[in-house]
Every structure is written in structure tokens, then in C-alpha cells.
Amino acid sequence: MGEEQGARVAPAVRPAFIAALTLAQIGAFISFVPLLQILLPLKAAAIDPAHKAVFLGQIMFWGAVAAGAANLIAGAISDRTTSRLGRRRPWLLAGAVGTMLAYLLIHRATGLWMLMAGVVFFQVVFNFLFAALLALVVDRVPERQRGIVSALLGLGYPLGNVCGAALVGGLVTGEAQRFMALAFVVLVTVVPFALVLKDTPITPAQRPQGGLAVFSPRFWIDPRKNPDFAFAWGGRFLVQVGFSLVQSYMLYYLLDVVHYPSLFPGARAEQGLAILTAIAAVSNVLFSLIGGLLSDHVGRRKPFVLVGAAIMATATASFALAPSWPALMIAYGFHGLGVGLYYAVDIALVTQVLPSALDAGKDLGIVNLSNTVPQIMAPVLAVGLLGYLHADFRLLFLLAATVCIIGALMVLPIRGVR
Numbered sequence: 001m002g003e004e005q006g007a008r009v010a011p012a013v014r015p016a017f018i019a020a021l022t023l024a025q026i027g028a029f030i031s032f033v034p035l036l037q038i039l040l041p042l043k044a045a046a047i048d049p050a051h052k053a054v055f056l057g058q059i060m061f062w063g064a065v066a067a068g069a070a071n072l073i074a075g076a077i078s079d080r081t082t083s084r085l086g087r088r089r090p091w092l093l094a095g096a097v098g099t100m101l102a103y104l105l106i107h108r109a110t111g112l113w114m115l116m117a118g119v120v121f122f123q124v125v126f127n128f129l130f131a132a133l134l135a136l137v138v139d140r141v142p143e144r145q146r147g148i149v150s151a152l153l154g155l156g157y158p159l160g161n162v163c164g165a166a167l168v169g170g171l172v173t174g175e176a177q178r179f180m181a182l183a184f185v186v187l188v189t190v191v192p193f194a195l196v197l198k199d200t201p202i203t204p205a206q207r208p209q210g211g212l213a214v215f216s217p218r219f220w221i222d223p224r225k226n227p228d229f230a231f232a233w234g235g236r237f238l239v240q241v242g243f244s245l246v247q248s249y250m251l252y253y254l255l256d257v258v259h260y261p262s263l264f265p266g267a268r269a270e271q272g273l274a275i276l277t278a279i280a281a282v283s284n285v286l287f288s289l290i291g292g293l294l295s296d297h298v299g300r301r302k303p304f305v306l307v308g309a310a311i312m313a314t315a316t317a318s319f320a321l322a323p324s325w326p327a328l329m330i331a332y333g334f335h336g337l338g339v340g341l342y343y344a345v346d347i348a349l350v351t352q353v354l355p356s357a358l359d360a361g362k363d364l365g366i367v368n369l370s371n372t373v374p375q376i377m378a379p380v381l382a383v384g385l386l387g388y389l390h391a392d393f394r395l396l397f398l399l400a401a402t403v404c405i406i407g408a409l410m411v412l413p414i415r416g417v418r
Contacts, residue, residue, distance in 0.1 A: 013141050013149070020193050021136060022152045024092075027189025028133060029160025031099055031182055032126055033247075034167065035106075036060070038270050039178060041251045043106070043115060053252055053386050057379035059116050060248060064375030067123035071372060074131035075365030080207045086199025088132035088139070095129025096190045102126070103179040127368070129190065134364050136197075138351055144296070146348040151292020154344035158284035158336060162277045228353040228416040236346060236370040238407030239309050242400035243339070244378035246316055250276070253393045257323050272325075279329055280336025288340035292348070300418045301349040302411045308342025309408030311335075317401035320394035352417050 044056040074091060081087045102122035109115035141149050164182070172178050223230030251273050254260040260272040291304045315335035319328060354363045385396055 011142070012145060017140065018149055018152060020196070021133075021149075022155060024133060024190050024193040025153045025156035026159045026163070027185050028126075028130055029156040030164040030167070030185045030189075031160075032122075033157065033161045034164030034178075035103075035122070035182065037161075037247055038164075038251065038273065039106075039175075040115075040119065041248075042270070043109070043175075047109075047111060047115065053249070054383055055112065056248070057383040057386075058112070059119050060379040061376055061383075062116055063119040063123045064372050064379070066120040067127050067375065068369050068372035070124040070127040071131050071368040072365040074128040075135060075363070075368070078128075078132050078135060082202055082204055082207065084201055086197070086201050088136055089194050089197050089199040091128045091132040092190060092194035092197070095125050095127075095132065096186050096194065098125025099129060099186055100183040103183050107176060107179045127372075131365055131368065133190075134368070137347070138354065138364065143352060146351055147292045147296030147301075147345065149292075150346075150348035150351075151288045151295075151344040153347060154288045154292070154340065155285055157343065158281040158288070158340060162274075162281035166274055166278070226353070226355050228414045229355060231410050231414050232346075232350050232353050233367065233370050235305070235309075235407045235410030236350065236367070237374060238403045238410065239312065239342065240371050240374035240407075241377050241381075242312065242316060242402075242404035242407070244374045245382065245396055245400040246319070246335070248375075248378055249382060249393060249396060253319070253323075253397075257393050258325055258328060260325065263325055276329065276332040279333045280339070282336070283333050284336035284340035286340070287337045288344035291341040291344045295345045295348065301345050301352070302414060302418060304341055304345040305349060305411050306408050308338045308340070308345070309404050311338030312342060313401040313404035313408065314338075316397050316404060320397040320401075323394060349411070349414075349417050353414065 040059065041052070041056055044059060045052040048055045078087050078091050081090060083090050099122065102118060102125055105118035105121055106115065109118050137146065137149060137153070163185075167178070167181050167185075172181050251269055254269040254272045258272075260269050261267060264272070287308075291308070295301055295304050312335060315331045315338060318331040318334075322328075322331070350367050351364075354367075381399065382396060385399070386393075
């Protein structure tokens with residue numbers, strides 16, 4: 001990343017800041033993972049049981065479109081914010097309040113268009129929050145600490161996932177109570193962090209040059225001039241496509257392929273998903289920390305990213321090839337291992353190939369398109385396979401495994417990071 005473009009080398013961050021940032025990250029993941037993985041599939045099934053997979057695909061598609069655009073704009077806006085509260089803090093607070101309001105809109109939805117509107121609003125406000133949160137890594141954390149900080153932030157997904165799944169899949173059963181529980185998590189993790197954050201304001205003269213026009217040349221990163229960034233983005237994009245397919249349709253896979261409620265009479269499919277999530281979380285957390293520490297120690301990122309994505313692909317393929325509950329539990333544990341290893345180090349790798357530290361929020365918004373565009377692609381692929389080609393979920397997971405492998409190989413040409 002170009003420190004010569006005006007950004008100073010950040011001093012080492014203290015454990016208290018890392019802990020608070022990690023807690024806020026976990027809270028952010030709890031606020032959206034169970035929503036997308038459990039509550040929205042259940043809501044779609046309640047509104048239209050016969051066409052729930054296609055119905056969910058449409059909602060996820062437009063939600064992901066909104067998420068991609070919002071995160072891209074949000075990062076650039078926070079880079080240029082000259083508020084007395086700082087660059088990132090106003091958007092952390094506004095995003096938290098908006099996220100809690102979005103839960104109410106989604107809960108009240110009774111049809112496709114109402115539900116879609118609530119999801120689109122959620123994705124916009126949440127991504128203003130998330131863009132500001134991620135930009136703090138570049139603002140505050142020096143490269144020598146990014147492996148361990150990246151690993152700790154990588155805990156956001158597994159811990160957010162298992163806590164969210166336990167919360168809305170087991171401990172809390174009423175729909176309204178589930179949304180209230182998610183809102184409470186946002187209130188106690190993200191809001192306090194934003195209030196105590198030392199976010200130094202910038203002056204108008206310190207703002208990055210260029211406007212906010214999404215289609216202006218300056219808003220985009222030229223892959224010919226920044227090939228490392230392009231390869232990192234492309235690999236992350238493909239791995240995320242495979243990951244999104246698994247996360248979006250695992251609940252229906254448990255229902256329609258594994259037949260979890262029939263295997264365990266009286267049990268709900270979301271309880272089975274909570275069990276899988278807990279299994280994956282153990283291996284995810286363990287190998288995320290190991291990967292982050294080893295990556296900092298040896299000064300290498302690419303091998304960890306490559307191996308993590310390969311393990312994800314192997315586990316995903318096994319979902320399709322051995323669709324039984326015992327095999328699924330084992331495979332999901334390995335899937336969590338791969339996810340933990342991959343995402344723990346991939347965040348560190350990506351921040352080291354950003355073209356500019358001054359435009360970090362905007363550039364990370366472009367990075368985040370590798371998360372949100374796959375959320376657009378995944379439902380399109382699912383609707384095409386499940387709706388038009390009448391394929392089953394096993395073929396969908398084989399496709400997910402294939403794109404994960406291709407994504408893993410795309411880190412090999414990166415030269416600026418070992």
C-alpha cells in the first residue's frame with residue numbers, strides 16, 4: 001500500500017483497542033449472519049412455502065445489489081467526512097440506528113415487495129456501519145500487527161454465526177423476540193465502541209481528492225496498474241461465491257436433502273443448522289488464530305490463503321457427495337477450518353495491496369464488492385440451477401466447490417505479498 005501518498009505509519013495499537021474492535025466486529029456479524037442465514041429463509045418460507053428457494057433468491061439478489069453500492073459509496077463518504085466526531089464514528093452510529101430500524105421493517109413485512117424493501121434498507125444502512133468499521137484497520141493498525149488483528153476480526157464470522165444461530169435458532173423462538181435480540185446485540189457491541197472511539201477529525205484540506213461519482217475513473221482501481229489488487233480481489237470474489245452458496249442454502253439443504261426434521265422428530269432444521277455452526281465455529285476460531293499468528297511470524301500470507309480456500313472447496317464438495325447427517329457434521333467442521341484459515345489471513349493480504357492509504361475507505365469499499373457481488377451471483381446461480389434447470393442442492397454445492405478452487409489459485413500471481 002502506498003504510504004508515500006500521505007499516510008503516516010500507524011503506531012502499534014493496544015490490546016484494549018483490538019478487543020473493542022473485535023467485539024464490535026462480532027456484534028456486526030451477529031446482526032446480519034443469522035438474519036441472512038436463518039430469519040430471511042424462514043420469512044420467505046412463511047410467505048411463499050411452495051416457491052421459497054426462488055423467492056429467497058430474488059430477495060437476496062436485490063439486497064446484495066444494494067449492499068455492493070452502499071458499501072462502495074459509504075467508504076468514500078467516510079474518507080471525506082470532516083465531522084467533529086471524526087471520519088468513521090458518525091457512520092458507525094448512524095448505521096447502528098438504521099440497522100435496528102431495518103429489523104422492524106423486515107419483521108412487519110407480509111409480502112415479497114415489503115420484505116425486499118426491508119432487506120434493501122438493511123443492506124444500505126448496515127454497510128455504512130461495516131465500511132467504517134473495516135476502514136479502522138487501515139487507519140489505526142500497522143502492517144506488522146495486521147495478521148493477528150485480521151485473525152481476531154476473522155473471529156467475527158464464526159463467533160457471530162454460532163452466537164447468532166444459538167440465539168435465533170435455539171434460545172429465542174418467537175420472530176419478534178429474535179429481531180429484538182439482534183437489535184440488542186447491536187446496541188451493546190457497536191454503539192459503545194463508536195462512542196469511545198478516538199477518531200481524529202480531518203480538515204477539508206486533508207480529504208482525498210476527487211468526487212464521489214461512482215463511474216468516475218478515479219473512483220475505480222485500474223487492474224493494469226494494480227495487478228496484485230486485481231488478483232486478490234478476483235480470488236476473494238470467487239471464494240465468496242462458493243461460500244455464499246453454502247451459507248444461503250444450507251437451511252434448505254437440511255430440510256430437503258438431509259431431511260433433518262424426519263431424522264430427529266420434533267426438531268427444527270434451524271436447530272440442526274445451529275449444531276453445524278457450533279461445530280464449524282470451534283475449528284474456525286482455532287485455525288483463525290493459528291493462521292494469523294503464524295502468518296505474522298513467518299511474514300507470509302499467500303500459502304495460508306491458498307490452503308484455506310482449498311479446504312473449503314473439499315468440504316463443500318463432500319456436502320454433495322455424502323449427503324448424510326454424520327458426514328455433514330464432519331465436513332462442516334473442516335469447512336469451518338478452511339474458512340477460519342482463509343479469512344483470517346486474507347484480510348491482512350488485501351490491506352497490503354491497497355493502492356492508497358488515504359482512500360482506504362473507498363478502496364475497501366471496492367474490496368467489499370468481492371463480498372457483495374457474490375451475494376448477487378449466488379442467488380442468480382441458485383435460481384438458474386434450482387428454478388430453471390431443475391437441478392438439486394448437491395449440484396449447487398459442487399459448483400460452489402469448483403469456484404472456491406479457482407479462487408484459491410488466483411493468489412499465486414500476486415507479487416507484492418509473499
